[in-house]
Amino acid sequence: MQHVAVNPWVALAYLVSGVCFILALRGLSSPTTSQRGNRLGMIGMAIAVVTTLATHVPLRNLASPLGNPHDLRIDWLTLVELLAAIAIGAVIGLTVARRIAMTAMPQLVAAFHSLVGLAAVLVGIAAYLNPVAFGIADLVTPMIGQPFAVIHPASRVEMALGVAIGAITFSGSVIAFLKLNGTMGGKPILLPQRHLVNLATLAAIVALIAYFTQDQSPFVFWAIVGLSFSIGFLLIIPIGGADMPVVVSMLNSYSGWAAAAMGFTLGNTAMIVTGALVGSSGAILSYIMCRAMNRSFLSVIAGGFGAVAGGDAGPAIDRPWKRGSAEDAAFLMREAEQVVIVPGYGMAVAQAQHVLREMADRLKEAGVRVKYAIHPVAGRMPGHMNVLLAEANVPYDDVFELDDINSEFSQTDVAFVIGANDVTNPAAKTDRTSPIYGMPVLDVERAKTVLFIKRSMGGVGYAGVDNELFYRDNTMMLLADAKKMVEEIVKALG
Amino acid sequence: MDFVAILSIFVLACFVGYYVVWSVTPALHTPLMAVTNAISSVIIVGALIAAAASGSPGSKWLGLLGVVLASVNIFGGFAVTARMLAMYKKKERSAGAAKH
Numbered sequence: 256m257q258h259v260a261v262n263p264w265v266a267l268a269y270l271v272s273g274v275c276f277i278l279a280l281r282g283l284s285s286p287t288t289s290q291r292g293n294r295l296g297m298i299g300m301a302i303a304v305v306t307t308l309a310t311h312v313p314l315r316n317l318a319s320p321l322g323n324p325h326d327l328r329i330d331w332l333t334l335v336e337l338l339a340a341i342a343i344g345a346v347i348g349l350t351v352a353r354r355i356a357m358t359a360m361p362q363l364v365a366a367f368h369s370l371v372g373l374a375a376v377l378v379g380i381a382a383y384l385n386p387v388a389f390g391i392a393d394l395v396t397p398m399i400g401q402p403f404a405v406i407h408p409a410s411r412v413e414m415a416l417g418v419a420i421g422a423i424t425f426s427g428s429v430i431a432f433l434k435l436n437g438t439m440g441g442k443p444i445l446l447p448q449r450h451l452v453n454l455a456t457l458a459a460i461v462a463l464i465a466y467f468t469q470d471q472s473p474f475v476f477w478a479i480v481g482l483s484f485s486i487g488f489l490l491i492i493p494i495g496g497a498d499m500p501v502v503v504s505m506l507n508s509y510s511g512w513a514a515a516a517m518g519f520t521l522g523n524t525a526m527i528v529t530g531a532l533v534g535s536s537g538a539i540l541s542y543i544m545c546r547a548m549n550r551s552f553l554s555v556i557a558g559g560f561g562a563v564a565g566g567d568a569g570p571a572i573d574r575p576w577k578r579g580s581a582e583d584a585a586f587l588m589r590e591a592e593q594v595v596i597v598p599g600y601g602m603a604v605a606q607a608q609h610v611l612r613e614m615a616d617r618l619k620e621a622g623v624r625v626k627y628a629i630h631p632v633a634g635r636m637p638g639h640m641n642v643l644l645a646e647a648n649v650p651y652d653d654v655f656e657l658d659d660i661n662s663e664f665s666q667t668d669v670a671f672v673i674g675a676n677d678v679t680n681p682a683a684k685t686d687r688t689s690p691i692y693g694m695p696v697l698d699v700e701r702a703k704t705v706l707f708i709k710r711s712m713g714g715v716g717y718a719g720v721d722n723e724l725f726y727r728d729n730t731m732m733l734l735a736d737a738k739k740m741v742e743e744i745v746k747a748l749g
Numbered sequence: 750m751d752f753v754a755i756l757s758i759f760v761l762a763c764f765v766g767y768y769v770v771w772s773v774t775p776a777l778h779t780p781l782m783a784v785t786n787a788i789s790s791v792i793i794v795g796a797l798i799a800a801a802a803s804g805s806p807g808s809k810w811l812g813l814l815g816v817v818l819a820s821v822n823i824f825g826g827f828a829v830t831a832r833m834l835a836m837y838k839k840k841e842r843s844a845g846a847a848k849h
Contacts (some may be wrong), residue, residue, distance in 0.1 A: 344820020638778030
């Protein structure tokens with residue numbers, strides 16, 4: 256039990272680190288305090304790491320394995336290995352963070368989640384293999400044979416939970432990464448009997464964890480690990496691309512719960528506080544995303560959305576619509592008093608954010624008021640559009656959330672929809688049969704004119720429904736690649 | 750620490766998390782995910798303990814690998830958050846905005 260921290264200063268240090276993490280999140284309440292918050296987060300992490308290194312200095316016994324426990328020396332080799340491991344991680348992490356494109360942020364976050372999950376699994380396995388070092392077991396010396404470690408039943412539950420949640424986080428995040436990265440198609444993959452298989456697997460994991468408290472033999476432990484990895488894959492595979500904001504938030508939450516479970520195992524305040532913070536953060540973000548789509552969390556997790564509806568959308572009825580040119584768009588916007596830009600995932604795909612800001616600058620020079628309206632589920636992760644606009648140097652006080660801007664569309668001359676579709680569909684308000692009925696949408700159709708950039712008239716949005724908006728009298732379709740169209744508008748604005 | 754004490758900390762921290770996260774402005778939800786990712790790598794504490802402990806070589810190497818993974822996340826997560834946060838700018842008043 257020599258590794259259990261009993262020193263109150265150590266417990267206090269972990270507490271300080273936990274408080275730093277709380278303040279780090281608190282800082283994000285406004286862009287002005289956010290950078291200070293981030294620095295506090297780094298300080299908190301440094302305190303946690305240094306405290307652990309100081310209290311768990313690797314030691315080795317020079318005399319003999321059973322010698323005097325006070326005759327311990329610092330094991331410099333292991334210490335160097337530890338620092339080298341941190342350094343390797345630092346180099347990889349910093350390189351990736353510096354090089355990653357802002358449009359690739361959802362993939363990056365998913366990849367990072369998978370690392371937390373895998374780290375939790377590794378820690379759990381290490382704790383299982385060497386429970387005495389973690390202070391979670393009693394050594395029992397039988398009459399005959401080697402002494403063996405009996406892990407405390409409570410620790411077994413915490414450990415098994417940590418490993419299971421970590422494994423689900425890992426495999427789920429890998430799938431989310433592949434889908435967001437385009438390596439794997441965004442369409443839901445529906446396996447036969449998937450609900451049954453998933454429920455059975457989950458039930459088996461719960462049962463095994465219960466059994467693990469009675470029997471700590473390896474096969475139970477490894478079965479939990481194996482089943483948890485597979486349920487992570489199975490759960491995320493049937494979920495479509497545009498539901499990824501919910502999935503990424505959910506996995507964010509899981510990575511927190513995994514850390515918390517490990518914190519219980521180690522009795523570590525910093526880990527428990529962090530786990531609770533991250534767990535609730537992810538849960539709240541998932542809730543916000545679900546609410547913004549008017550769908551229950553369960554329906555998102557059950558998956559398959561967009562797979563069926565996309566198929567039977569069938570040939571759209573030939574309805575009249577208006578097509579405009581870049582020159583028309585430029586003319587309309589230059590004459591406008593207020594233009595509201597509605598960006599969506601298509602803007603990110605086309606990398607159109609920089610040229611879009613250029614267009615906004617030209618309009619501002621011409622005396623037009625330009626605002627941006629962001630739907631909570633625009634893009635592939637919460638806040639995705641805000642980051643892209645910030646990257647393009649759009650001031651954040653020009654960017655508005657759905658609730659703050661929706662009443663303004665009726666006083667807007669031009670609504671400029673670029674790369675968004677379902678979030679502007681008025682059918683969500685009127686058509687009870689529509690799959691997106693009840694979803695809060697941006698009231699773009701109230702603007703005098705709607706300019707809608709779309710690649711072609713053929714495709715439908717993620718929900719697989721035709722957009723009512725295209726056929727309105729006040730809508731003008733700009734059919735082209737988003738970036739190319741905006742470039743032409745900029746040229747036409749002169 | 751006994752279980753009830755730890756559980757109390759956990760439950761209270763969940764409430765703190767709930768209120769703190771609701772106060773985060775939606776514009777910063779992406780940095781929020783990146784920074785929560787970085788701080789959840791505090792799991793490195795467990796990996797360090799495993800890697801520093803003697804007695805089980807398997808446990809030690811798993812711990813070291815865990816340290817590398819968590820460290821990627823810590824440095825990558827905080828750095829990418831800092832990079833994003835540095836991009837959020839307020840509107841420049843008159844002078845800068847007028848000319849292009």
